[in-house]
Amino acid sequence: MFCSEEWEKCKFSKTVKGKTVYAMVLSTAFWTGITTCLKVFAPLVKVLRMVDADWKPSMGFIYGELRKATQEIKGALNDNENAYKPILDIIKEKSSKRLDTCLHMAAYILNPYYYYHDPLAKLDVEADDSIVEILGVLFPGDYELQNQINMVELPMYKNKLEKFDRPIAIKSCAVKQ
Known part of the structure; x- marks a missing residue:
């Protein structure tokens, strides 16, 4: 969007806010953050899709894939506990007594x-x-x-x-x- 002629012609491209957003979106830091977000949330999306799927029984895979996802998240955040702990705490809170029951663990x-x-x-x-x-x-x-x-x-x-x-x-x- 920001590299198009339409943006150049847009009245917002000349404003302070427009220039700030333009600089932010084209910055390396922004895209590094986006890459990190994708690495963190892709394993969770995979688990959620499995849980929601009607095409195959998932009981025997939910707990294992959730464990695998938490390991992938830790790796995506370079095993930095300060970075991954808040995310894993949310996952634990949301999955507790839902995706980690005795039945899930036995499966x-x-x-x-x-x-x-x-x-x-x-x-x-x-x-x-x-x-x-x-x-x-x-x-x-x-x-x-x-x-x-x-x-x-x-x-x-x-x-x-x-x-x-x-x-x-x-x-x-x-x-x-």
């Missing part, structure tokens, strides 16, 4: 795409505990079944043993569906 842990590729998934104690909580909800009072799943089935999954070592299971680990 994250049980999604082979994250569990087998993201080293942080194996260290996420809170997400791991969500499995126990979900088992209590799904099978209330059936402690034998809860124990079977938690002590036998879950370790087989985590260590890619037996049915989790089949070619189809391994292929699902590599694909983000």
Whole structure:
């Protein structure tokens, strides 16, 4: 807009405010700021589009993509805590009890795409505990079944043993569906 003949002919191009805006928009600092904004908000837009999408089930990906987005934001702001902390605080406030429930965390842990590729998934104690909580909800009072799943089935999954070592299971680990 500012490099066009129309701007030159515009009455605002000759005013102090017009010249100030012109200088600001053509400055390197302005475009550096715009680039930073895009780097910060692009990962969030990706998560929001996934949550809003009707074309694929997203439960198993929401928590993982939200974690990934926060890491990308930190990187975009050069790991400067003063820069990223206010943004991450807002994300945490808005997603708390909405996108980080036990169900979301259990889906994250049980999604082979994250569990087998993201080293942080194996260290996420809170997400791991969500499995126990979900088992209590799904099978209330059936402690034998809860124990079977938690002590036998879950370790087989985590260590890619037996049915989790089949070619189809391994292929699902590599694909983000």
